Amino acid sequence: MKQDTGMRAAISATEKLSLTLRFLATGESFQSLNFGTKISRPTISGIIPEVCGAIYKRLKALYLKFPSNTAEWVSIANEFAIRWQFPNCLGALDGKYITFRPSREDGAFYHNRSIYSR
Template sequence: MISDLFQEMVEKLTPHLKKHATFMREPLEVGLKLAATLHFLATENSYPGLQYSFIPEVCKAIIEVYKDEVLSCSQTEEEWKEVAEMFSSRWNYHNCLGALDGKYFAMKKPPKAGSLYYNYKGLQQHCTHGSCRC
C-alpha cells in the first residue's frame, strides 16, 4: 500500500477509532491499529488475542467509512455490462460479474460433480450429506 493511501485511510478512520487517554493507559494510535488490522487481513497471521481487541472495531470502521465509495453494487443492466466488460478486457473472463478468491469456505458439492469441486488447498472438509468425498 502506498503511504498516501495509508495516510488518507488514517485520516478518514480517526473519527471512528480515536480513543481518549485514561488514567490507566494511553490509547493506541489509529495508524498502528490500521496497520495491524491490514496485516492481519492480508496474511491471516494472528497475534494472540489481537482479533479480540481492536481488529473487529477497525474492520467495522473501514466498512462504515468506505462502503459508499467502494462497496457499491451495480443496479442497472448497463452497469452490469460495464462490470462484465472490465472482467473480459482485464482478465479475459467473458460474461463474468464477480469473483471470489483467497478465502476458504466449505460448500456441498452437487451430486456427480466429480473433481469439479476438489479442495485443491488440501484443507479438510466436514461432509454433512453422507458418504461422498468432498
C-alpha cells in the same frame, strides 16, 4: 481513539490500523498477533472488526459501488469478457482462502488452489 485512563494508555488509532492490516495481509492468528504486539487476544478480537467496519464505512462509496441498472451490469460483464476472456462474469475475488465443505456428490469438482496447505 479512546482516552487514556489512570490504569492504562489507550491503544492508538495507528496501532489499531497496523494490527488490522497485518492480520488481513498475513492471516496470522490472534495468538501470534498477541506475541508480536503485546495486545491481548480478546482486545484484538474487538479491534479488528471495529477497524474493518470503519474502513468499510469510509471507503464503500468510493470502491464498492454496485450497479444500479441493467446497462451497468452488462457493461461490467462485457469488460470482463474483453479483458479476461471470461464471459458472463460480474466480479471476481482473489487472495482469500475460504474454507467450505462440498457435498459428497460434488466433492471431486472442487479443488483447493491455495498456495498454502492447511
